[in-house]
Amino acid sequence: MTTPVTGPLTDPLAAGAHTVEVDGLVQRYHVHGTGPVCVAHSGGPGIDWEYLRMPELERHLKVVYPEPVGSGGSDRLPSHPDGYTRARYSRFLGALIDHLGVPEVHLLGHSHGGFVAQYHALHHPERLAGVILYGSLPVTGPEHTAETVRQVEAFAARNAQNPGLPEVLAAFQAIPGATDDAAHTAVARALFPAYFADYWGREGEFAPLRAAVRTTYVSGLDEDLAPILFDDRAGLGGLTVPTLVLAGRHDFVCGAGWAEELHTLIPGSELVILENSGHFGHLEEPAAFADAVTRFVTATRRAAARHGAEGSAGTPR
Numbered sequence: 001m002t003t004p005v006t007g008p009l010t011d012p013l014a015a016g017a018h019t020v021e022v023d024g025l026v027q028r029y030h031v032h033g034t035g036p037v038c039v040a041h042s043g044g045p046g047i048d049w050e051y052l053r054m055p056e057l058e059r060h061l062k063v064v065y066p067e068p069v070g071s072g073g074s075d076r077l078p079s080h081p082d083g084y085t086r087a088r089y090s091r092f093l094g095a096l097i098d099h100l101g102v103p104e105v106h107l108l109g110h111s112h113g114g115f116v117a118q119y120h121a122l123h124h125p126e127r128l129a130g131v132i133l134y135g136s137l138p139v140t141g142p143e144h145t146a147e148t149v150r151q152v153e154a155f156a157a158r159n160a161q162n163p164g165l166p167e168v169l170a171a172f173q174a175i176p177g178a179t180d181d182a183a184h185t186a187v188a189r190a191l192f193p194a195y196f197a198d199y200w201g202r203e204g205e206f207a208p209l210r211a212a213v214r215t216t217y218v219s220g221l222d223e224d225l226a227p228i229l230f231d232d233r234a235g236l237g238g239l240t241v242p243t244l245v246l247a248g249r250h251d252f253v254c255g256a257g258w259a260e261e262l263h264t265l266i267p268g269s270e271l272v273i274l275e276n277s278g279h280f281g282h283l284e285e286p287a288a289f290a291d292a293v294t295r296f297v298t299a300t301r302r303a304a305a306r307h308g309a310e311g312s313a314g315t316p317r
Contacts, residue, residue, distance in 0.1 A: 012100050013037065013062060022095040025075040028067040029096060033058025036129075036297055037102050040065050041093060043111025043135070045084055046218035047188065048072045051209065052110055054282045056290035061106075061297060066096055068113070071216045081179075081216075083223040086119040086230065093120055097127050104129040104304075106297050111135045111254060111279065118232055121241045130242040130300040132293055135251055135279050137258035138265060139231040144258075151252035155194055168194050184217040195279040197250040206283070236265040242303070243269040244296040248277030248284070270296060 012018060019026050030049070038061045042049040049065050049072055057063060067074040069092050070084050077083045093116065097105055106129050109117025114136025121131040137144060152172060159165045171190035178187040192210040193199035199206055220228050243266045247259035256273050263271035272292040274281040282289045 013064070013102070020096055020099045022069075022092050025069060025077070025092075027069055027075070027092055027096065028073045030065045030067075031062065032065070033061055033063045035061040036106065036301060037062050037064060037100065038106040038108055038132075038293075038297065039063075039093070039097065039100075040108045041089075041110070041113035041116050042066075042068065042071075043113045044068070044071060044215065044218065045089075045112050046071050046184065046216040048214045048216075051213065051280070052113075052282070054286070054290065056286040057282070057293055060290065060294040064096070064100065064105075066093070068092070068116075070218050072214075076216075079223045081219045082221045082225060084218050085222050085228055086116050087123075089116040090120045090124060094124055094127075103127070106130045106132065106300070108132040108134055108293065109136060110282075114254070115140075115230065118236075119230075121243070122232065122235055122239055125239075125241045128241045129304060130244065130296060132244045132246060132296065133259075133262060134246045134281070135248070135254040136245070136262060137254050138233045138236060138262055141229045141231070147257070148253055151255060152194070155252050159200070162200055164193060164200060179217055179219075181215065181217050184215045185213065188215045189213050194252055197248065197276055197278045197284055199278075202284075209283070233261075233265060236262070237267060239266050242296075242300045244293065245269055245271045246274070246281065246289070246292060247272075248274045248279060248281045250276075250278040253279060 013031055015031050017028060017030050019028050040052055040063050042052040049067050052065060054063060068089060070076050070080060104127055107117050107120065114133045117131050118133055118136055121128055156165060156169060167190050171187050174187050178184045189210055192213060222228050245259045245262045247254060247256050249256050259271060263269050274285045274288055277284040
């Protein structure tokens, strides 16, 4: 059951901060921009949503940014820091979409949010006009870990002479021991340069964002303390929601190779690679990023309108 906390007279899509209650837990969300509704699920898990603000996209779309349960100002699960499965996030996402009160939304998921959006599109496609898998991938586990290690080694080779590199590499080694909010935030800030195509070349622009990063420690375990892993490759051929796959060429964790595999697996999907971006294309190439997403949303809306008109024309009178 979903109970709105914002009150019966409050427009759930009015600009600003809102809350919605799902299964007795409060989830915050934020609305910015104007146009067709796009729900943007941030990554992590556990990173605060603000890093995903997309002002360029907000010029064309009304973007709804949930603070995923377990992060930011939203409530924690009783099992915190465990139990944050994709099914759980999808449950909260579906309740939020219901609460917004529009027939369909576009769903954008970044990084771990892409994993959630992928799951939601596979299991609950009925309210989705389209899905944008931004920095996502089809599988986690040893295969993904091995590829990430290779990409980190390539990053280190490209930046071998940079005085900031040792801090980044030390942060990778510290990840397993970062099991509280403060330690997790410190590691996330230290890792920040690795997520960009050229952080140090644009440090004046991105350093304030690095200093503002905040995270909540969320384990990678379910409520039974089993690792949360997935492999969607067998199911993605049945994905019926129009899909845009979007990635940065220099993304070390969810890069172009994974995007190309998603594109191959998902029938009729569109693929866009941002050539001068890492994991944060909305920050590094905001105009190209917003153009790709806006074109996709516009095209899917036109296709839906044509389909609706054809269906009406064929209806017996």
